Amino acid sequence: MEHEPDGKTPGLTPEEEREIDENQPPRAAVLHETIRMQGDQELERNVAALFWSALAAGLTMGLSLMAMGLLNSRLPDGDGFKVIASLGYSAGFLAVILARQQLFTENTLTAVLPVMSKPTLNNFGRLFRLWGVVLVGNLCGTLLVAYVMLHLPIFDTKTDQAFLEIGRKVMENDSGQMFAKGIISGWMIATMVWMIPSMETAKIGIIVMITYLMALGDFTHIVVGSAEVSYLVFAGELPWKDFWLVFAGPTLAGNIIGGSFIFALISHAQIRSEGDTPDKKGSKKALKKDQREDAPTQAETERKGA
Structure with missing residues (x-):
């Protein structure tokens, strides 16, 4: 096949060239700007809206514990069946992310990028306000759902044992293991958040793939884990001191480091070091929309000229 001097395939119509351009994956800078804008919007939300959304997310994350418990209690014993039961871990993440509820570990990436782009005292204040409100809301929700699952006559004895x-x-x-596994978990969630804007049509598959791997690796997550571990506390098997000092504190620190100080920092540094900046429209979607809106106008012009 012959090629034009610039390497472009000959014989392409303007419509075909436009289709090729639209099928190109977004540049890293576009992903960065998309997530940064989402984070800036979250930082602007008022405390009440953040808290209620975070509380709803905490309650919804109880679906992960519920799904894993139900699967474990109904599948035969054996490592192979545990692999299947781990799919239940994805249930809460799917519901929370698709419902656009506030999840703390998502905000270790989205809310951090605006601060890295403009590290002012005001932005740091907005970040810590968001983190504090969302974390409290998430924990209130997960502790509440764990208490309800234990004390209300909802599940049979076998399922209750599976939760324990x-x-x-x-x-x-x-x-130490909580902390180290929390770093991996935070990094994986940040990777998921980064991937979704470029693959909206595969969003469900991305969420399931990442969170399923988290379950298989037993990586610790502050929100899901708070439902799992507080269930032990409410059952009288674990003191609150161990909940906070052994699980929650190290896991939270690991999630923040993995999501913010590793993934977000490296991703931000990549954009800045390459000098790669987003289009003025802020995203490729805006450019596509402009092209589609211009197409009829150009056709009308050609007809008038004819």
């Missing part, structure tokens, strides 16, 4: 086993599995880690 899930919490015991988490607490097999010491504080």
